[in-house]
Amino acid sequence: MKFHNGKYYNRIVFVLLLIAVSDVHANLNVFACEPEWAAMAKELGGDRLTIYSATTSMQDPHHIQARPSLIAKARSADLLVCSGAELETGWLPLLLRKSGNANIQQNQPGNFAAADHVEKHDVPKTLDRSMGDVHAEGNPHIHTSPENILLVAAALSKRLSEIDVDNEEYYSTRYSVFESQWKVLMAKWKQQVKVLQGVNIVTHHNYWTYLNRWIGLNVLATLEPIPGVSPSSSYLAKLKKQLSQQEIKMIIHVSYVSDRPSQWLSEQTGAPVIALPATVDYQDGQTLSLWFDGVIQQLVSVKR
Amino acid sequence: MKISFLQSSVICVLCAQSIVAAGATDEELNKQLETLEQRLVAVEKQAEDNSENALSVKQSAHQASSNSFNPAISVILEGVYASYKNDPENYELPGYALGGEAGLAPEGFSLGHSEIILSNNIDDKFYGQFTLAIADHDGETVVELEEAFFETLSLGYGFTVRGGRFYSGIGYLNQQHQHAWDFYDAPLIYRGLFGEQYLDDGLRMSYVAPTDLYLELGTEVFAGGKYPAGGKHSGTGSWTAFLNVGGDVGVSHSWQSGVSYWSADNIEREYGGHDHGGVGEVPLFEGDSDIVGFNAVYKWAPNGNYLDQNVKLQFEYFSRDEQGALTLLNSSPLETSTLNSRQDGWYAQAVWQFVRTWSVGVRYDMVDSDNTGSDDSVLGEAGLLTAGHMPERASLMAEWMPSEYSRIRVQYNRDDSYQKTDDQVYLQYTFSMGAHGAHQY
Incomplete structure (x- = not known):
């Protein structure tokens, strides 16, 4: 191949031009670590964003493999939207390093951690591996509170405008619409969950901490002896004894974990088991509000 | 606008x-x-009254304490109890002259590589990693600098440069720390070609393409002082090139496959000592060497949840060509021969983690060789003649993982590396303390 050959030269120029042109009109590539942030990005960025969700609602975001497909997606991302608070610590750092993508590295505008924008609970006073899957920064499942959703959406909208200045008005308009809708829904949900205030529940993992606090549910115990560790039968027996004085109204677990411990306690106590979808089924086109509404209705229906 | x-x-x-x-x-x-x-x-x-208050929650400020800028530290504790039918001191791999760290763990209790790994982002442009291995060699406790490298974070456009001492990107298993392997010992072909694992001091440049299909191209230049290269080189002693592709099939299946190439010229490679009462005769290879390799990995986990159940299939093949001269140092008169060598081998393994805390695995290994030279007795002394025996090995493994940080493994090998079949049993523990870095795919 000779480079001064006119035909080749023209072809190269054509390809370069094609790349340049396609780049100008390219959407912002958003890499969402969890489906809830993909759904939020869709609300706030509409058709200006090309969104990829690294996980599904049936996956435990603590334990994801740094798969080649994820590295490839991280390579082309303009903005990373993740929970943060060490939720993705087992896989995200490796994706960042292997991606060769400067935009999404830590502390870059293209690296957005939702947990940085809300107040976190369950912050451990001391850290020790014998405590199980504890996160130094606190409970990372912040998306389970509708108030947190609004706080994160405000910050994410701002971030979108910073990265994609040309579409600033578009993003802020969409945020205003989202905000007003969400506030209406939040008031509705708040009204609906009044009946759940002070109700005794048992949860499998401390996944719903933020929602429980928002509703005012009274969590008697978690089935996991320590976060991330499945309960043994002897531990469950101990737990049952410990809980024998109180009336449990329901037992909650996320749908991606085994329901066996929950079912066992249900048989012993008669309290119903509720498998709540951990997050938005983004891949099937669900929205944040539909998911949340579903969770609230599931909880309320048990009380009725 | x-x-x-x-x-x-x-x-x-x-x-x-x-x-x-x-x-x-x-x-x-x-x-x-x-x-x-x-x-x-x-x-x-x-x-x-209520929601306004709640909505005005301030952004949580990151609290900085005096040690929050310390690098992430993790310590790997590893030990093994080994039992053999044959004497492990007599281990050999016909067709391959052994060097590097190739060999069997001593009979009974011994520590493997205890490791201290420090890693952190150095600043917004660089990442650094430092791995010290403390191991026993011939009754002496030695500290080895296993890895000490920096890596760029901010080049962008898919490019990353790594420099320092690191495991080469060739092959699949080679880039992983031993404690991340699914079997206690290295495949025979790794033992034969790389002396367990290949690392050296140098520079790597890699590029990830902006495509949905994962496509990584990389090349490395090394000083060439480490086995299986060797000798002093003023510039580049060895170099590599590799290409990896990978992706998902649905949400439950994923795969990766790669080809790699390693080349070193003007090698002066000394093999492990071969005692003949008193002065040891040490085979020395001088010449040129090329290795090509292919690997493929497939993983399955229901819904992509690897924690509770997964299957991993893995295959690697390597082939090496060498031309040069073989000398038996310390022999008198000095014995030499020309050497024209071709060695290849492969392993295939399957590991099934059927519940969160248990997995079982099976592996089959084999290596082959075709070595010729002007003086067969020299080749024979160096262990390069096979006498018609083709080394192979079959392994079974079961491991118990009470948590992500601890693992107890038992492994059985039926080892036909050399003519006398060996039964090998390993009982191994691996514990990881402190920060737990993400594992490679």
């Missing part, structure tokens, strides 16, 4: 439309917006 009032109102309507009700007419849309506004006013009044 300035947006006129008209434009912004169009944008507003467009986005409201897409959220509220795709396909609704303007009139309906206006009505919806109106009622929305009315409800909003009511809601805001009603919820002023």
Whole structure:
């Protein structure tokens, strides 16, 4: 191949031009670590964003493999939207390093951690591996509170405008619409969950901490002896004894974990088991509000 | 870019439309917006006392303590109890002269590589990693600098440069620390070609293509002082090139496959000592060497949840060509021979983690060789003749993982490396303390 050959030269120029042109009109590539942030990005960025969700609602975001497909997606991302608070610590750092993508590295505008924008609970006073899957920064499942959703959406909208200045008005308009809708829904949900205030529940993992606090549910115990560790039968027996004085109204677990411990306690106590979808089924086109509404209705229906 | 009032109102309507009700007419849309506004006013009044307070939560500031800038530290504790039918001191791999760290663990209790790994982002442009291995060699405890490298974070466009001492990117297993392997010992072909694992001091440049299919190209230049290269080189002693591709099939299946190439010229490679009462005769290879390799990995986990159940299939093949001269150092008179060598081998393994805390695995290994030279006795002394025996090995493994940080493994090998079949049993523990870095795919 000779480079001064006119035909080749023209072809190269054509390809370069094609790349340049396609780049100008390219959407912002958003890499969402969890489906809830993909759904939020869709609300706030509409058709200006090309969104990829690294996980599904049936996956435990603590334990994801740094798969080649994820590295490839991280390579082309303009903005990373993740929970943060060490939720993705087992896989995200490796994706960042292997991606060769400067935009999404830590502390870059293209690296957005939702947990940085809300107040976190369950912050451990001391850290020790014998405590199980504890996160130094606190409970990372912040998306389970509708108030947190609004706080994160405000910050994410701002971030979108910073990265994609040309579409600033578009993003802020969409945020205003989202905000007003969400506030209406939040008031509705708040009204609906009044009946759940002070109700005794048992949860499998401390996944719903933020929602429980928002509703005012009274969590008697978690089935996991320590976060991330499945309960043994002897531990469950101990737990049952410990809980024998109180009336449990329901037992909650996320749908991606085994329901066996929950079912066992249900048989012993008669309290119903509720498998709540951990997050938005983004891949099937669900929205944040539909998911949340579903969770609230599931909880309320048990009380009725 | 300035947006006129008209434009912004169009944008507003467009986005409201897409959220509220795709396909609704303007009139309906206006009505919806109106009622929305009315409800909003009511809601805001009603919820002023509670929700406003909650919504004004300040951003959580990251608290900095005196040690929060320390690198992430992890310590790997590893030990093994080994049992053999044959004497492990007599281990050999016909067709391959062994060097590097190739060999069997001593009979009974011994520590493997205890490791201390420090890693951190150095600043916004660089990442650094430092791995010290403390191991026993011939009854002496030695500290080995296993890895000490920096890596760029900010080149962008898919490029990353790594420099220092690191495991080469060739092959699949080679880049992983031994404690991340699924079997206690290295495949025979790794033992034969690389002396367990290949690392050296040098520079790597890698590129990830902006495609949905994972495509990584990389090349490395090394000083060439480490086995299986060797000797002093003023510039580059060895170099590599590799290509990896990978992706997902649905949500439960994923795969990766790669080809790699290693080349070193003007090698001066000394093999492990071969005692003949008193002065040891040490085979020395001088010449050129090329290795090509292929690997493929497939993983399955229901819904992509690897924690509770997964299957991993893994295959690697390597082939090496060498031309040069072989000398038996310390022999008198000095014995030498020309050497024309071709060695290849492969392993295939399957590991099934059937519950969160248990997995079982099976592996089969084999290596082959075709070595010729001007003096067969020299080749024989160096262990390069096979006498018609083709080394192979079959392994079974079971491991118990009470948590992500601890693992107890038992492994059985039926080892036909050399003519006398060996039964090998390993009972191994691996514990990881402190920060737990992400594992490679």
